[in-house]
Amino acid sequence: MLALVDRHKPLHVSIVGGEPLVRYRELNSILPALSARGIYVQLVTSAVREIPREWAHIPRLHVVVSIDGLQPEHDARRTPATYDRIQKHIAGHRIVVHCTVTRQQINRPGYIEEFLSIWSERSEVRKIWMSLYTPQIGEESEERLTPDDRGRVVADLMALRHRFPKLEAPERMLDVYAVPPQSPSECVFARTTSSVSADLTTKIEPCQFGGTPDCANCGCVASAGLAAVARHKLWGLVPLGAIFTGSVAVGEMMRRRRERIDAAPTVSTANG
Numbered sequence: 238m239l240a241l242v243d244r245h246k247p248l249h250v251s252i253v254g255g256e257p258l259v260r261y262r263e264l265n266s267i268l269p270a271l272s273a274r275g276i277y278v279q280l281v282t283s284a285v286r287e288i289p290r291e292w293a294h295i296p297r298l299h300v301v302v303s304i305d306g307l308q309p310e311h312d313a314r315r316t317p318a319t320y321d322r323i324q325k326h327i328a329g330h331r332i333v334v335h336c337t338v339t340r341q342q343i344n345r346p347g348y349i350e351e352f353l354s355i356w357s358e359r360s361e362v363r364k365i366w367m368s369l370y371t372p373q374i375g376e377e378s379e380e381r382l383t384p385d386d387r388g389r390v391v392a393d394l395m396a397l398r399h400r401f402p403k404l405e406a407p408e409r410m411l412d413v414y415a416v417p418p419q420s421p422s423e424c425v426f427a428r429t430t431s432s433v434s435a436d437l438t439t440k441i442e443p444c445q446f447g448g449t450p451d452c453a454n455c456g457c458v459a460s461a462g463l464a465a466v467a468r469h470k471l472w473g474l475v476p477l478g479a480i481f482t483g484s485v486a487v488g489e490m491m492r493r494r495r496e497r498i499d500a501a502p503t504v505s506t507a508n509g
């Protein structure tokens with residue numbers, strides 16, 4: 238894993254599941270090594286087992302706990318990583334709560350508010366992120382939000398962000414939930430990240446969801462955050478995304494040039 242990181246030289250690494258905590262012994266070595274390289278690490282866990290206490294002191298490590306709704310819905314979906322276990326296992330940490338909003342969670346008014354209220358009260362929670370369920374193209378499932386559902390959730394979050402300071406949901410980011418990127422080629426997140434499977438070799442494309450994700454219904458908090466930055470206009474004129482696209486084009490041109498030079502035949506002399 239460290240060799241892969243050294244090859245890519247990322248600014249930020251996300252370690253996600255399955256469940257990273259099943260490899261906590263390896264992570265006891267890997268996390269400090271990544272921190273020593275100055276890399277920011279986000280470890281996404283269900284908190285199904287205790288999060289090692291010593292991780293609370295690793296610089297640049299952010300522990301994100303996935304909690305999908307209130308106890309009945311979460312426990313139905315995430316057992317054995319139940320509410321009871323999470324509440325015990327986050328002790329001594331400062332975590333980010335990450336909730337993916339699915340259709341099951343919005344059957345009654347006030348659901349998201351109750352969720353934010355419960356987790357905002359916990360001293361271990363420093364931030365709350367809300368993603369919306371991102372389906373695959375053509376997926377019909379119980380989780381998938383309808384366009385009306387999305388509109389309602391975005392409107393709720395717009396209002397709730399003023400009442401729950403731990404909810405990190407800037408207005409510009411919520412605007413992206415209303416109008417997501419339409420394809421991976423429009424997605425700054427997909428274009429600036431590489432996702433690799435647990436075999437450390439197989440690439441997951443076009444983004445962390447793999448397969449054929451339905452970008453027009455994307456609700457990924459990270460993708461929306463970066464898209465919000467890209468849509469911001471410098472001096473009110475130039476969208477940062479245009480500068481980013483130009484920068485990527487120059488980078489790709491330079492890479493192709495380097496590859497051509499590397500592939501050019503070399504001449505050996507008698508003395509080498």
Ligand code: SF4
Pocket residue numbers: 371417418420421424426427443444445446450451452453455456457460
């Ligand atoms: S993160 Fe969302 S918008 Fe970006 S490629 Fe994946 S599904 Fe599409």
